[in-house]
Structure formats: structure tokens, C-alpha cells
Amino acid sequence: MPSWIRCIRGVMLDISGVLKNGDVAISGSVEAVKRLRDAGLTVRFVTNETQLTRRMLLEKLLNIGFQLTENEIFSPAPVMVNLLNEKTLRPMLLVHPKVLPEFIGIDQSSPNCVVIGDAVDFFTYERLNDAFKLLMTQKGAPLFTLGRGRYYKEEDGLCMDVGGFTAALEYASGVQAEVVGKPAKTFFATALNDMGLDVSEVLMVGDDIVSDVGGAQKFGLKGVLVRTGKFIPEKDENHPIVKPDAIVDDLAQGVDMILSGQAEEKISGNI
Amino acid sequence: MPSWIRCIRGVMLDISGVLKNGDVAISGSVEAVKRLRDAGLTVRFVTNETQLTRRMLLEKLLNIGFQLTENEIFSPAPVMVNLLNEKTLRPMLLVHPKVLPEFIGIDQSSPNCVVIGDAVDFFTYERLNDAFKLLMTQKGAPLFTLGRGRYYKEEDGLCMDVGGFTAALEYASGVQAEVVGKPAKTFFATALNDMGLDVSEVLMVGDDIVSDVGGAQKFGLKGVLVRTGKFIPEKDENHPIVKPDAIVDDLAQGVDMILSGQAEEKISGNI
Numbered sequence: 001m002p003s004w005i006r007c008i009r010g011v012m013l014d015i016s017g018v019l020k021n022g023d024v025a026i027s028g029s030v031e032a033v034k035r036l037r038d039a040g041l042t043v044r045f046v047t048n049e050t051q052l053t054r055r056m057l058l059e060k061l062l063n064i065g066f067q068l069t070e071n072e073i074f075s076p077a078p079v080m081v082n083l084l085n086e087k088t089l090r091p092m093l094l095v096h097p098k099v100l101p102e103f104i105g106i107d108q109s110s111p112n113c114v115v116i117g118d119a120v121d122f123f124t125y126e127r128l129n130d131a132f133k134l135l136m137t138q139k140g141a142p143l144f145t146l147g148r149g150r151y152y153k154e155e156d157g158l159c160m161d162v163g164g165f166t167a168a169l170e171y172a173s174g175v176q177a178e179v180v181g182k183p184a185k186t187f188f189a190t191a192l193n194d195m196g197l198d199v200s201e202v203l204m205v206g207d208d209i210v211s212d213v214g215g216a217q218k219f220g221l222k223g224v225l226v227r228t229g230k231f232i233p234e235k236d237e238n239h240p241i242v243k244p245d246a247i248v249d250d251l252a253q254g255v256d257m258i259l260s261g262q263a264e265e266k267i268s269g270n271i
Numbered sequence: 272m273p274s275w276i277r278c279i280r281g282v283m284l285d286i287s288g289v290l291k292n293g294d295v296a297i298s299g300s301v302e303a304v305k306r307l308r309d310a311g312l313t314v315r316f317v318t319n320e321t322q323l324t325r326r327m328l329l330e331k332l333l334n335i336g337f338q339l340t341e342n343e344i345f346s347p348a349p350v351m352v353n354l355l356n357e358k359t360l361r362p363m364l365l366v367h368p369k370v371l372p373e374f375i376g377i378d379q380s381s382p383n384c385v386v387i388g389d390a391v392d393f394f395t396y397e398r399l400n401d402a403f404k405l406l407m408t409q410k411g412a413p414l415f416t417l418g419r420g421r422y423y424k425e426e427d428g429l430c431m432d433v434g435g436f437t438a439a440l441e442y443a444s445g446v447q448a449e450v451v452g453k454p455a456k457t458f459f460a461t462a463l464n465d466m467g468l469d470v471s472e473v474l475m476v477g478d479d480i481v482s483d484v485g486g487a488q489k490f491g492l493k494g495v496l497v498r499t500g501k502f503i504p505e506k507d508e509n510h511p512i513v514k515p516d517a518i519v520d521d522l523a524q525g526v527d528m529i530l531s532g533q534a535e536e537k538i539s540g541n542i
Contacts, residue, residue: 123396124392124394125392125394128435136422136429150443158403158407159400160396160439160443161443164440168436171435172421172431172435
């Protein structure tokens with residue numbers, strides 16, 4: 001049991017690959033979230049999901065038994081909307097149609113920046129090329145990406161995530177993308193601020209060793225990797241760059257670990 | 272006039288952006304090719320074109336006035352076919368349907384490698400994801416790309432080339448692609464071998480500063496950049512890495528330069 005476990009007062013949970021695979025809850029994860037709350041820990045759901053609005057994602061999670069509210073979910077699109085408003089930028093949106101409701105009210109006429117999200121089948125050559133042309137013809141137009149993930153796991157196997165398509169636009173245009181979403185520090189900061197806790201008191205649990213674990217650690221959080229979701233033993237168990245603070249079989253085991261730390265803390269507090 | 276010009280006995284010409292833009296011959300280029308031949312220089316057409324077979328490309332060029340034969344054209348697909356045969360590899364072909372005739376006779380069942388070419392509208396998420404899945408599930412399966420170009424110019428503007436889509440697969444899968452086509456040395460070597468000239472006697476003319484000029488120079492050829500095709504002054508005129516042996520307005524001016532060198536050589540030879 002690592003000693004830092006005793007200090008944990010809040011947990012950020014990735015959704016895809018930690019709570020569920022596709023539309024199926026991962027065994028023990030519904031109860032695991034409930035146990036965290038029952039123990040008085042603050043829980044937030046920190047996801048790079050950009051195929052859906054938070055509202056749609058909430059409904060999916062409620063349907064498979066999780067208990068949570070919309071404002072506990074932190075996803076890149078609302079953060080991107082704030083950034084566009086702050087900088088008064090008009091985006092060309094290369095995103096999944098289902099996430100478009102998050103962008104209602106954003107002026108998309110005469111676009112002067114590109115926003116790329118996980119568009120899946122909507123990553124057509126034509127749409128990527130339109131984004132490329134904007135970046136080539138408007139000098140200094142920024143490219144924002146709602147994540148840098150390499151892949152994620154669906155029920156039928158691994159799928160390319162937005163990271164590769166971001167790399168394609170970067171390579172062709174020569175413009176470096178700015179990440180909005182994990183592993184960006186500002187994204188973790190938004191969730192942490194809402195939790196009202198110190199960075200030393202919060203743990204991130206994810207199945208993406210770079211975006212979830214590495215990103216959380218760079219921000220100062222503890223990062224725990226689960227062996228569910230996209231986890232691949234030969235790639236992730238001894239990653240050349242990121243060393244997780246712990247690796248657990250699944251969220252249920254991660255919560256066991258966290259709650260044991262809480263129990264120890266109570267015992268030592270009582271002595 | 273650089274002194275090396277006198278040594279030139281052969282010229283490799285890029286096609287798109289040097290001879291033509293889309294289906295339109297670039298002004299003076301038909302005559303420029305003829306003048307090279309009339310002066311006794313050996314000419315080869317060295318292209319990363321992978322949207323068409325050499326036969327189709329030949330017909331396009333004949334239609335707009337160029338004089339050449341199919342065996343003077345060097346494109347990546349036939350080199351790729353040789354490589355697949357040598358290594359007895361079975362490819363998943365992520366290429367344009369029009370180039371498929373080059374691959375007739377190649378076993379594509381139970382693929383154990385990926386070949387990516389400039390597929391344009393046929394770069395769908397589904398096809399890219401299938402290639403990604405092959406690379407992830409078959410450990411050590413190679414990824415071959417028929418070029419690394421960032422973009423090329425069509426009549427309606429710049430278009431993303433295969434390089435970006437190669438970068439997408441590399442990023443997602445973690446597999447580094449092997450280039451077949453420019454700027455690979457083996458590709459220039461195939462054309463040079465056919466010319467029967469020494470590396471010091473041949474000049475490459477192209478509009479891609481990295482693949483054409485930089486690639487040729489790394490192989491030991493002289494590399495001349497044209498200001499036609501995809502040329503962009505602010506990006507190419509003072510490129511941070513590649514320094515062309517000469518930059519000319521177009522092929523016609525390049526041929527003027529080459530032929531002046533030949534004339535000087537004759538004069539000095541006569542003295």
C-alpha cells in the first residue's frame with residue numbers, strides 16, 4: 001500500500017475503458033463508484049469523449065446503472081466552447097455530428113480556426129482537406145484538438161482515436177495542434193477547481209497511460225492505470241516513459257486500494 | 272551558372288507541378304522536355320503519382336502534348352510490387368482504386384502488411400481503421416507508404432497527400448512506415464540504373480522541396496526546385512533544411528539553364 005493513498009480525498013475517473021466498454025458497464029464499476037461516494041470521496045468524471053454531448057453521455061451511464069449528474073462530467077467540448085468565446089474565434093468544426101449541440105451559439109461563419117474531435121466515420125478526405133486548406137490559406141489560424149488519444153476500445157476491438165487524424169493535419173499543414181482535453185494541464189485544472197481539493201489529494205484513474213496517467217502526473221495528481229479498456233500488457237505494463245503510481249486490474253480493485261488507505265488513515269487518526 | 276551544370280547528361284523530371292497542374296500542361300513544359308531530348312540528354316519521369324497506373328498517366332501526358340513512353344515513367348506502385356514479391360508479403364492495399372491494376376497477381380488474402388498510397392476520397396475512417404487494426408493485431412507487420420508528400424496542387428488548390436495519412440497510421444499504431452517512392456534512395460536508384468549514367472551526371476527537377484530536391488540530394492543527384500506546382504515562396508524559398516542546387520521559375524527556365532551548360536561545355540570542348 002503506497003503511503004500517499006491516505007491523503008486521497010477525491011478521484012477523477014475516465015469513462016470509456018474504466019466505467020464501461022462501449023455500452024456495457026465493466027464488472028464491478030457501478031458498485032465501485034458508489035463505494036467511493038459512500039466513503040465521502042469527491043468524484044468527477046473526466047473524459048475525452050467527443051462523440052457525444054455530456055447530456056447524451058450522462059443518459060448512457062444512467063442507463064447502465066451509474067449514479068451521477070451532468071455537472072460532474074468534464075469533457076473537452078464545453079472547455080473548447082469557453083476558449084472560442086474568450087478568444088472570439090470562429091471554428092471550422094471537424095467533429096462528430098452528435099457533439100454539435102455543445103457548440104450551439106458559436107459563430108461558425110468565415111472560420112478562422114480548426115477544431116478537431118473524434119469524428120469516426122465523419123473523418124472523410126473532403127472534411128480533412130477543407131480543414132487543411134483553411135490552415136494553409138489563413139496564416140496563423142490555430143488548430144485545436146479535443147484529445148491526442150491513439151486509440152480506444154469498442155466492443156468489436158481497438159479503434160483509431162482523434163490523435164492520428166490530428167497528426168495527419170499537423171503533418172500536412174505544418175501547424176502544431178493545441179490540445180483541449182486530456183492530457184492538457186488546463187483540462188485537469190478545470191475539474192480539480194470544481195472539486196475544491198488540493199492537487200495532492202486527488203487521484204486520476206484511466207486506461208490511457210499517456211493521456212490519463214501521464215497527463216495527470218504532469219499536472220501533479222496521482223495517476224493509476226487500469227488493466228481494462230484499451231490496456232495492452234506488452235505496451236503498457238512497462239511503458240518507456242510513463243510510470244503509473246499504481247496499476248490495478250480494474251476500477252473495483254483500484255477502489256479497494258483507495259478505501260483501504262482511507263481505513264488506515266482512520267485507524268491511525270484514532271490512535 | 273553553376274559549374275556542375277556542364278556535367279549533366281540526364282534529367283529526372285517530377286510530373287505533377289513540373290510538367291502539369293492537374294490535367295493542364297504548365298506553360299513551356301512540353302517544349303522543354305523536347306528540347307532536353309533534342310540536346311541528347313537522357314530523360315526519365317520520376318513521380319510519386321499513386322492515383323493512377325503508369326499506363327493511365329502516360330495517356331494523360333500524351334493527351335496534353337508530351338512525348339514519352341511508359342517505360343520512361345518511374346512510379347512507386349511497380350517498385351512496391353517487386354518488393355512484395357521479393358518478401359512474399361500479402362498486402363492490405365489502402366490505395367486509390369485506379370492504381371489497383373498495377374497490383375494484379377499479388378495475393379491479398381490474409382494480409383500481413385499494409386500498403387498506403389494517395390487514396391484521396393477513398394481514405395475513409397473504415398479503411399484507415401482496418402489498416403490500423405492489422406498493424407495492432409499482427410506484431411511486426413510492416414507498413415509501407417508510396418510517398419511522404421505533405422500536399423500537392425490541383426487546379427482548385429492544395430490537397431493533402433499520402434504523407435498525412437501515413438502519419439495518422441504511424442501515430443495510432445506506433446509502427447514506423449517504410450517509404451517506397453521519393454524520397455527513398457532505392458527509388459532514385461532504380462531510375463538512375465535505367466538511365467545508365469553516373470549519379471554526378473543527373474539532375475532531378477521537382478516542386479516538392481523535401482521529397483524531390485532533398486531526396487535527390489541525399490542520393491547524390493543535383494536537385495533543382497521549380498516555382499510552379501505546390502511551390503510556396505515563404506515556405507520553400509528559404510527552407511530551413513533543404514538547400515536546392517538551383518531554384519528556377521519553371522521547367523522551361525530550368526532547361527534553359529541546363530542547355531546553356533551543355534553549350535558552354537561544347538565551346539570549352541572545342542577550344
